[in-house]
Amino acid sequence: MPLRPAAPAASRRALTALTYVEPCLAAEIGAPPKSGRWLIEFKEDGYRTQLHRHGDQVRVFSRGGHDWTGRYATVAQEALKLRDQHFIIDGEMVVPRPDGTCDFTALQIAVANKDSEPIVFRVFDILMREGADVRSLPLIERKEKLRALLAQRPSDRLSFCEHETEIDGHTFLEHAHRLNVEGLMFKLLGSRYRSQRTNDWIKVPCQYREVFFVVGYALDKGKFDGLYLAREQKRELVYSGKVEKFGVPRALVKPILAELDALVDGGRQLTSEVRKEKARWVKPVLRAHIVHRAGLGTTRVRHAKFECWAEPPTIAAPAFAKLIKPAKAHAPAAARLTLADNIMTELVEAVVPTGAQLRAHWRKVAKVALPYLARRPLTLVRHVDGVTFYHKGPLPPLPPAVHPLEIRKADGTRGIRLWIDSVAGLLGLVDIGVVEVHPWAATIDDIERPDMMIFDLDPGEGVEWPFVLETAFRLRALLAAEGFDCWPKLTGGSGVHLVTPIKRSLTHEDLHRCTKALAERLARNHPGRYTTTPGARHRVGKLFIDFFRNRRGQTAAGCYSPRARPGLPIAMPTTWRALEDGIRPNAFTLGGRRSDSPK
Known part of the structure; x- marks a missing residue:
């Protein structure tokens, strides 16, 4: 059963004079992208705006498509002074301060009073030039056309948004923090202008x-x-x-x-x-x-x-x-509020290592662990004031190497997930009481498209370990028939994970539907021995084929992460040969390999 992405969106609509065009919107990520050819701009702290000129007529539209020409009268008048008579440009209305940053409060007051005198239009893209639709051109070419348009009559009122292409993104972000700006925009040099939210444009806010x-x-x-x-x-x-x-x-x-x-x-x-x-x-x-x-x-x-x-x-x-x-x-x-409201699920029977044990462990395994954990949003198990729990809600002050990422949660509200990319980040997590890390199946570079597929084989009461191993090999064969090469991971608990690297072409929901079909196919072939329904009462005497790990925001115990369980086991990647030899799911601990585990 091949994995296929959702059907593509409807084709792009043709441009119509003085008619609002849905804008290109950026994905929001908490750090500069790791690779790719990007153009970098300052994120302006203003109102997203689209300006249309058709002959002697000018229309200025708000982010929601409302006609705000009257609120931006001086900008509209300036657009009439350009030689070109047919164009559409995209940017942000701002009120600049003397230091070059933007005063959003002053902008709100000016717009409310319909006083456009202090307002400047910082323009960063062009959709139409001389009546021709240029959205399909690479971004860097559109920027040059935009620069040429605004150069026809240089004006502080219509300001070209400058960009960088050669500077390191992390260095530029540090510079942005020092300047007190809202953030940075990263845009692929060759990207087209698409009327949707796209990962071709990435917004990295300064927090x-x-x-x-x-x-x-x-x-x-x-x-x-x-x-x-x-x-x-x-x-x-x-x-x-x-x-x-x-x-x-x-x-x-x-x-x-x-x-x-x-x-x-x-x-x-x-x-x-x-x-x-x-x-x-x-x-x-x-x-x-x-x-x-x-x-x-x-x-x-x-x-x-x-x-x-x-x-x-x-x-x-x-x-x-x-x-x-x-x-x-x-x-x-206030102190009680901070802890009690952080507890999503308390792990009453947890056994936790000391901070010294955790630091020694992460220093030892960081080099092999980071390829599995770095740059992924994390769900955390923390131990604070004698309580061990899955964390939710407000976070304590973060060490410098631990990074926040703002995400959209399932209920539509915004939330924060942490991510790391260094041994200092792993040690920083220990500093805020983190015992276990559970990464997403997607990276911060594109959190909406997973790059791995995960099945959790979780035995119910009465199911012996040899049957779990037998199932792992059955599922491996099923995945191989579909063209996938999976590898096993010991969970440190009672089961095993099968992990398959995939191309980032599917949404989480696409992947969830596909893995559900695969899990149900395996269960149908062996009736009475498996369940695909969550809940302890459904898995008595059965093995739960958990495909729910593939939903957005769901996680699995990270490779090399300690588990807050008796014996202090570690979730570990392993080999098919080791499974054939009967290796146990808790074979590895903070103290090393268990002596009773098969070699």
């Missing part, structure tokens, strides 16, 4: 972590609608924006409100008047770790996310001195 005072929260028709923040600047509290409700994990909302309700105070203590009809202002006692993209020390946060409570505040201003003592009273509850 900034700061500690803010929580000075209030919003209620919309009685429901939680976000947190209001403030910075301490020169002994005063300056309003610094809002964490929208989607930036606060759902599991944390009730505990956060319980903390804040005890501090409600109608007289907010900010340096300037802030009118928020939904606000319930609180005493500025609690501080929070916030991740955002607006740059450090800027006026308002952007795309902010609540991570966890910080330590009690220490405001130096005399007006707030009386609040320090109440803050200490709230610290224990």
Whole structure:
């Protein structure tokens, strides 16, 4: 049964004068791409905009396709001064600061007031030139056509978005952080303009972590609608924006409100008047770790996310001195919030190694482990304050070599997964209490398309190990008949994984459907001995052929990862010869190979 991707999308629509075109959208990845020929641009902190000119008519469309020509009147007038009369260009409306960064708050105010005087259109692509559709041209050629168009009448109002092609992406990202910009855009030099989200364009945001005072929260028709923040600047509290409700994990909302309700105070203590009809202002006692993209020390946060409570505040201003003592009273509850709401599943019977054992292990195996673990989103098993659990929710402060990746979760909200690419990253995971790592079947370079197929052979009660091995060879033969070459991995538990490298041509759901069909075919050929239905009650006396590992976001124990089980076993890649010899799934431990395991 060959694996096939989903049917291609409908063919591209022809361009029509003054009619909005669905834009090309970037995938979001937490790090520069590892390979490929990329063009790099600064990610502008503004409003995505499309400008059309047809003769003496100009239309300016918002990201959602709304006609905002009136809001960008000065930009539209500037477009009429170019010699070409038929073109479509794509970019971001921004309000630049003197240092070259963009002031998103000033842009919002200008657009709301229909004051386009401070607004600049930073243009990065062209869809039509002199009436001809140029979307199928390579990006680098489109950029040259765009440069030539804007050079007809140089203007600060219509600004060409410069790019780099020779600089290292990681070096440029460090530079972007120092400049306090929103992030970088990586675009394949030869890519076409496609009206969809595509991995030909990759957005790498600059993530900034700061500690803010929580000075209030919003209620919309009685429901939680976000947190209001403030910075301490020169002994005063300056309003610094809002964490929208989607930036606060759902599991944390009730505990956060319980903390804040005890501090409600109608007289907010900010340096300037802030009118928020939904606000319930609180005493500025609690501080929070916030991740955002607006740059450090800027006026308002952007795309902010609540991570966890910080330590009690220490405001130096005399007006707030009386609040320090109440803050200490709230610290224990905040600490409980951070741990309790991190627990997705507690592993009550877990046995965990010491930090020293884990560090020694990862230093020893890093060279062979990283090819299996590096640059993949990770599900984590952590051990914190005597509790071992699958982690969810806010993360502690991260070591430099441990990287966050923002992803879209199944419920449509945004979440963070961690990834590493070095021995320092593996050791950094130990520093935040990680015992086990479970990688995705896809890399951060394209999280939507897996590069491996996984079957987990999980025996139920009463199923002996020899039958698990027999099944592994049956499944191997079935996969070989379909043209796949799989390899076995000992799980460190009771089963074995069969892993098959595949081309990144399928979505997770495509792969899930195909592996489901293969698992059910094997089960039908041996009725009564297998199940493809999850749940302990379905696998009594049967072997569960788990194909669910191939769904988006599902993971499997990583190669060389310790397991929090008696004997401290390790998940290990193995050979078919070793399976023939009867090797056990927990044959390898942190102390070495078990003496009772077949050689």
